[in-house]
Amino acid sequence: MKTQLPLETQVDQNGRYGRFGGRFVPETLMYALNELESAFREAIADPAFHEELRTLLEEYSGRPTPLTYAQRLTEYVGGARLFLKREDLNHTGAHKINNTLGQALLAKRMGKKKLIAETGAGQHGVASATVAALLGMECKVFMGEEDVRRQQLNVFRMELLGAEVVPVRSGTRTLKDATSEAIRHWVTHVEDTFYMIGSVVGPHPYPEMVRTFQRVIGDEARAQFLYREHRLPDHVVACVGGGSNAIGMFAAFLADRDVQLHGVEAAGHGLSTGRHAATLSKGKPGVLHGSFSYLLQDEHGQVIPAHSISAGLDYPGVGPEHAHLKESGRVRYTSVTDEEALDAVRLLCRTEGILPALESAHAVAEAVRLARTLPREQTVLICLSGRGDKDVETIRAEEAKRR
Amino acid sequence: MTVIEQALRKPSEVRLIPFLVAGDPDPETTLDLLRLLDEEGVAVVELGVPYSDPLADGPVIQEAATRALSHGMNLSRVLALAKTAREQGVRVPLVLFSYVNPLIQMGFDRFAKTAREAGIDGVIVPDLPVEENEALRTACADHGLDAIPLVAPTSRERVRMIAGQAQGFVYCVSSLGTTGVRDGFSRDVDAFLEEVRRVSPVPTAIGFGISRPEHVRRFSRHADAVVVGSALVRLIGERREALQNPAKREQALAEIRAFVRELKTE
Numbered sequence: 001m002k003t004q005l006p007l008e009t010q011v012d013q014n015g016r017y018g019r020f021g022g023r024f025v026p027e028t029l030m031y032a033l034n035e036l037e038s039a040f041r042e043a044i045a046d047p048a049f050h051e052e053l054r055t056l057l058e059e060y061s062g063r064p065t066p067l068t069y070a071q072r073l074t075e076y077v078g079g080a081r082l083f084l085k086r087e088d089l090n091h092t093g094a095h096k097i098n099n100t101l102g103q104a105l106l107a108k109r110m111g112k113k114k115l116i117a118e119t120g121a122g123q124h125g126v127a128s129a130t131v132a133a134l135l136g137m138e139c140k141v142f143m144g145e146e147d148v149r150r151q152q153l154n155v156f157r158m159e160l161l162g163a164e165v166v167p168v169r170s171g172t173r174t175l176k177d178a179t180s181e182a183i184r185h186w187v188t189h190v191e192d193t194f195y196m197i198g199s200v201v202g203p204h205p206y207p208e209m210v211r212t213f214q215r216v217i218g219d220e221a222r223a224q225f226l227y228r229e230h231r232l233p234d235h236v237v238a239c240v241g242g243g244s245n246a247i248g249m250f251a252a253f254l255a256d257r258d259v260q261l262h263g264v265e266a267a268g269h270g271l272s273t274g275r276h277a278a279t280l281s282k283g284k285p286g287v288l289h290g291s292f293s294y295l296l297q298d299e300h301g302q303v304i305p306a307h308s309i310s311a312g313l314d315y316p317g318v319g320p321e322h323a324h325l326k327e328s329g330r331v332r333y334t335s336v337t338d339e340e341a342l343d344a345v346r347l348l349c350r351t352e353g354i355l356p357a358l359e360s361a362h363a364v365a366e367a368v369r370l371a372r373t374l375p376r377e378q379t380v381l382i383c384l385s386g387r388g389d390k391d392v393e394t395i396r397a398e399e400a401k402r403r
Numbered sequence: 404m405t406v407i408e409q410a411l412r413k414p415s416e417v418r419l420i421p422f423l424v425a426g427d428p429d430p431e432t433t434l435d436l437l438r439l440l441d442e443e444g445v446a447v448v449e450l451g452v453p454y455s456d457p458l459a460d461g462p463v464i465q466e467a468a469t470r471a472l473s474h475g476m477n478l479s480r481v482l483a484l485a486k487t488a489r490e491q492g493v494r495v496p497l498v499l500f501s502y503v504n505p506l507i508q509m510g511f512d513r514f515a516k517t518a519r520e521a522g523i524d525g526v527i528v529p530d531l532p533v534e535e536n537e538a539l540r541t542a543c544a545d546h547g548l549d550a551i552p553l554v555a556p557t558s559r560e561r562v563r564m565i566a567g568q569a570q571g572f573v574y575c576v577s578s579l580g581t582t583g584v585r586d587g588f589s590r591d592v593d594a595f596l597e598e599v600r601r602v603s604p605v606p607t608a609i610g611f612g613i614s615r616p617e618h619v620r621r622f623s624r625h626a627d628a629v630v631v632g633s634a635l636v637r638l639i640g641e642r643r644e645a646l647q648n649p650a651k652r653e654q655a656l657a658e659i660r661a662f663v664r665e666l667k668t669e
Contacts, residue, residue: 014534023534024503027554027561030532030555031558031559031561170462171456180456184460287503300478300479300505301478303455303456303504
């Protein structure tokens with residue numbers, strides 16, 4: 001199957017999706033963002049770039065990833081038929097590799113040899129360290145001290161791959177602060193360093209660029225679904241932290257008005273507890289990490305910490321295109337608690353023999369909830385964004401608490 | 404000519420712009436420091452609004468902001484603090500340094516109006532480049548507040564455009580990186596400053612990393628004013644226990660005064 005990067009997006013020349021997006025960064029970075037935008041536009045107009053990226057996606061990452069009909073899960077749920085887009089089968093275990101391959105090739109084109117990245121759960125960090133090794137580049141990964149503790153295995157993987165993991169001790173010591181620290185490092189080393197952002201967040205052109213590199217998920221899934229079922233899915237469900245796997249999936253279906261799209265945020269301990277990461281449900285528009293979008297914040301505009309059992313969803317912001325898709329009504333955003341996500345992990349393990357990442361389990365939980373209300377003729381496509389090997393310790397600790 | 408421009412055009416070898424994080428270590432001390440700086444005849448004072456995610460700041464100012472936030476400081480309180488300082492007779496022009504999100508939440512128009520009424524003369528927003536600042540500039544213009552832009556050594560062909568819409572002064576970032584003390588500065592910075600000066604209709608100030616009297620003297624040759632932030636904030640941070648102890652407070656304030664005097668020595 002051909003993986004093609006389409007040029008079409010909804011973003012305007014100022015990097016705005018409706019009223020969201022833009023560039024809210026220190027002046028020191030503006031030249032670099034303009035330079036990046038030009039390099040990105042040239043690259044995606046260049047067939048040689050597409051060819052190089054396609055080859056890596058196929059021969060290195062293992063694309064296309066399969067579409068799996070979840071028969072036993074469907075029988076257990078007893079409603080609409082459920083399908084999984086298997087991003088968990090990518091090299092390094094998640095969709096993150098699609099984007100890092102794209103950005104690292106772009107960095108190479110621009111003559112940059114130093115890569116930096118931020119990571120929460122470690123999936124983007126591992127993917128960044130991996131492509132850095134593959135292309136012979138230096139790599140520094142910023143990670144909150146709390147996440148370093150929670151995701152020790154991924155820290156070790158990154159170091160094994162030759163990357164330097166920089167623990168961030170400021171603020172909440174999680175992804176938010178790792179991102180702030182990565183931006184501060186970039187401000188200092190902007191002339192020779194390429195910042196690989198891991199989600200559809202950050203200043204323009206990052207949300208558009210990451211979307212472009214992640215759209216392969218949706219394009220493949222759409223074609224695979226049509227081939228198998230001779231029609232489009234009725235519902236598509238994906239989890240949303242920053243929102244890159246969801247945008248990658250949704251992008252291919254936005255024009256298909258009959259396909260209902262569902263983004264699932266982390267409700268943590270519950271939306272009413274204040275301990276959640278449901279930015280679109282509970283946040284307000286504001287600026288975080290260079291972009292105007294929804295944001296968890298207090299009345300004075302100070303960012304408030306997010307909480308999720310899944311380190312990858314534990315982020316108080318969200319990509320600006322999601323903010324726009326929420327306000328335009330094209331996508332329905334909902335949320336799933338830590339408990340519900342853990343139940344979904346167990347359910348998918350027992351019915352399909354697939355251990356999902358805690359992030360992806362949020363999408364599974366919502367898809368199951370949805371499928372129960374729907375007739376058998378309907379179909380639900382789930383973006384299974386990553387595998388759960390990295391979360392085994394967290395899941396085991398939670399199981400122990402329950403007993 | 405605005406009061407900020409007037410202050411930066413007054414004949415003097417050294418025009419100093421000290422930076423304070425409002426509310427660090429506590430609002431009362433900030434008021435004392437504002438009076439002290441006014442008495443010392445600094446050109447302008449930059450008052451920093453503490454923020455949870457200060458992308459342009461290094462660890463010294465970030466930690467000071469965290470301390471101030473933990474005492475409940477916020478934009479409204481910073482503006483109230485400025486108003487109190489004016490009522491106590493502080494005359495020096497005041498510039499607010501704030502990240503954009505607190506201003507968005509207050510609303511640009513309400514912010515500009517409240518700030519002006521509180522005696523604020525200008526505003527610097529480090530994460531609002533010219534492409535995004537039109538709404539804030541309009542609000543500032545409506546209420547007589549200077550919108551002061553930043554230029555960086557990486558701004559290149561953007562310098563003319565940025566300087567072209569500057570009010571009050573153009574804030575020149577000395578080198579790549581966040582705020583914080585630097586050991587040395589590239590030779591290129593002098594040429595950069597002269598270039599900004601050539602195209603700017605308003606005075607220029609240089610900041611980021613300037614900590615010692617010799618830096619101040621050196622840069623006073625190429626810019627109309629010199630901002631000293633982290634070095635002063637660090638000194639205040641180091642003295643915070645003394646500043647909050649009635650028996651040691653006067654001594655700590657005297658040390659800070661001596662530091663400012665030394666910076667200002669021509």
